[in-house]
Amino acid sequence: MRGDGDGWVFDADGSRYWGRHGAAGLLLFTSSETSAALILLQHRAVWSHQGGTWALPGGARDSHESAVDTATREADEEAGIADAELTVHAELVTHRAPSGWTYTTVIAEVAAPLATTANMESVELRWVTTDEVDGLALHPAFAASWPELRTQLLALAGA
Template sequence: MRGDGDGWVFASDGSRRWGRHGAAGLLLRAPGPSGHATVLLQHRAGWSHHGGTWALPGGAIDSHESPAGAAVREAGEEAGIAGESLTVRGERVTWTEDSGWSYTTVVADAAAQLDTVPNGESTELRWVAEDDVESLPLHPSFAESWPALRSVPVRAVLGPDVDEVPPRTVDLGERGFGWIVAVVTTDRVEETVDASRAAESAVGTTVVITADESVRRAVSPALAAEL
């Protein structure tokens, strides 16, 4: 069924973009066999725009949809991914045009690599290790946005209000996205603060994950991430 977002938008230079209300794609992460981050990529059918390249499942946003809603819907249509099997962690506007058209990359994760069912817009769907993404012939727009979307390894310090291992993908705001590779648990605010201060001088990226405002105030704002 065609949505009211289907249609081309033309820029001043005559180039065109799909989606009358903009477009969105889903960057879905899941742990690989060794726990490293993998992303689901779509090998675009030859007849499509930039056919033969690799990119994200996605498409036009309908007038009643949010970018996240459109991206999850498109992943269902193009990859057979059920919305309840993933959790959205953040989004970024990764492309804009002078026409007002924009593309939003919606970042989500799943507990494991999900089975996929390609439709006619794909020749293949593949879970790809993040380190291997740039070895593929990428859609030009995705290639340009990828460096800001790929994750960095993160060490997570859990505040005393967090009693389970958090999601693997963490939205780091202006710093991009993190992938949790190690977890430190704490039982008291003082322990959380001490662990975060020790981490500030360590190599790599560390975040304190908590919904407790007192803990967030007590640690470096740059280290705090809300669960």
């Protein structure tokens, strides 16, 4: 049922995670003439959890969805990226909480940087080089997973 994943999961230590069935996000990349890859990042609205930080378009997983379904739906909702335009290469669980909650990052490719349309959850959407990512104020969970994701991304992009 659409939306049945909306809600918080709490760990015994008080940590909270959005998505009753976990969550997923889309690491969308394309090749660039000047760098190995460009990726799409979302500057999260201040009112959102960990607002004001940069991360991937993503969100709560509904009970009937795969991680890929969630990541592509959220990218469409938050950035106007249609799933027909991308090729999925990998999915990695990039965070696992003691409660069993997981965040899965789906890595997908497009032929060229796509135009984006931000919804109310985004201050800005921006295509950045992999070298620019570390210079941004990253969402803490994305920052923790970025080294592994970057390695996977560069291998896929052929760098």
